[in-house]
Amino acid sequence: MDFAVICRRGNIAIECDNLKSHRSPQQRARDRRKDAFLWRLGWTVVRLPEHVITSNLLGCISRIQTEARALGGPCEQ
Numbered sequence: 001m002d003f004a005v006i007c008r009r010g011n012i013a014i015e016c017d018n019l020k021s022h023r024s025p026q027q028r029a030r031d032r033r034k035d036a037f038l039w040r041l042g043w044t045v046v047r048l049p050e051h052v053i054t055s056n057l058l059g060c061i062s063r064i065q066t067e068a069r070a071l072g073g074p075c076e077q
Contacts, residue, residue: 001038005064008072013043014064018050044071 003014015031022031035045044067048060068074 005068006075007068008075010071011043012064012067012071013038013045015045015047016050016053017047022049 001013002016005012005014017031021027031047035047038045046064046067048063053060
């Protein structure tokens with residue numbers, strides 16, 4: 001995972017996917033297996049395509065914030 005947000009009632013795995021690396025059917029299958037593995041461990045997976053990050057960064061941040069709030073907010077260290 002590229003980033004992790006540790007929340008009070010769960011964790012968020014953030015994956016930033018660029019088109020070049022995530023285009024092939026093999027890579028997409030690998031991503032699905034990775035997502036399923038993380039879900040089984042109780043993680044929420046947020047995949048953010050590169051073109052969405054570059055065109056709508058605030059929307060990406062908002063999506064992560066929404067997921068974090070649903071999990072009780074980030075843990076404070």
